[in-house]
Amino acid sequence: MDQGAGGGRATAPDVDMQRPSDARVYDLLLGGKDNFEVDRQLAQQVIEVAPELPALVRANRRWLAEVVERLLREAAVLQFLDLGSGLPTADNTHEIAARVSSAATVVYLDKDPTVIRHGQALLADDRHSFFAAGDLTDPATVLADPVVTGALDLGRPVAVLQCLVLHHVRDTKQARAIVDGYLDALPSGSYLALTHPCNPRDGSRRAEYATGVEEKLRGGFRAVTFRTPDEIASLFEGLELLEPGLVGLDEWWERPEADPFEASNLIVAGLARKP
Structure with a gap:
């Protein structure tokens, strides 16, 4: 793809309106309007099993905001790589960062065509935020992308954000290799901020609840793995x-x-530093 400076312009592929998009479904659960009937149908099926899901998705966004602010205030990290960033919504990463430091730089990355188009439009005139079109499962290619290398100094600490994205990677070894591919290439003092759906698979009611959500999501995204x-x-x-x-x-x-115990740990979160 042809990508350049000034927001990371790239040619977006055509939008497929016949298949659900994880970015559009997530946006719908947040109350967004950039979705199609196929997305609404899947979201409704999942909400029937887990009516708490929209609240959990909002909590995920709140967590992201607090982590970005924490890294800026306490760790003095000024560079953020938001992988699988999704559609622009309230309190985007670059907006959160700008409230704390005008020196913060954010690079978003996503492969969803709807996200690419919206991201490019949002960041076209922003000098501290950029958008790269790419697949987060290929760290080497992402870290060599001219938008990424042009915006971030990869010799200095970077916070890698992977919020509700790795459950689309079925194999855990591959998911681990993806995480390692980014963190191994970054210097000491870099951070990983990650949220992930959890299924204890121990026969408990919590496990049954998680399995129900997982199975509904697989109706639209076959690789989904809690x-x-x-x-x-x-x-x-x-x-x-x-x-x-x-x-x-x-x-x-x-x-x-207040949240029913079945849902209270459906999404787990962690923030870690590379020594």
């Missing part, structure tokens, strides 16, 4: 996990919103 706590923890091997550790989203706040 992971056990141990499998998700393996994605952080070699990194220093920060407090409060790898926990459910609601455990990141002192007064979590």
Whole structure:
């Protein structure tokens, strides 16, 4: 793809309106309007199994905002690579970062054609935020992309954001290789911020709940794979996990919103530093 400076212009592929898009479904759960009937049908099927899902998706966005602010204020990290960024919504990563530091730089990456078009339009005139069209499962290509190398100094710490994306990678070893592909190429002091759907697969009611959501999502995305706590923890091997550790989203706040126990740990989150 032809990509250049000034927001990372790229030619987006055609939008497929006959198949659901994970970016559009996620946007729909956040209350967005950039979706089609096929996306609405899948979202409705999932909500019937898990009516708490829109609240969990909003909590995921809240977590992202707090992590970006924390990294800027406490770790002085000024570079962010937002992988599988999804459609622009309220409190985008670059907007969160700009509230804390005008020196922060954000590069978004996504392969969804709807996201590419919206991302390019949003960032066309932004001097600190850029958009690269690419596949996050290929770290070497992403890190060699001229938009990425032009915007980020990869010799200095970078925060890699992977929020609700790796469950689209079926094989856990491949998911781990993806994480390693980014962090191994970045210097000490870089960070991984990750959220992932969790299924304990232990026969509990929580496991049954997670399995129901997982199966509905597979109706639109066949590769969707929720992971056990141990499998998700393996994605952080070699990194220093920060407090409060790898926990459910609601455990990141002192007064979590009331939530049925089946849903309380459906999405787990972790923030870690490369030593």
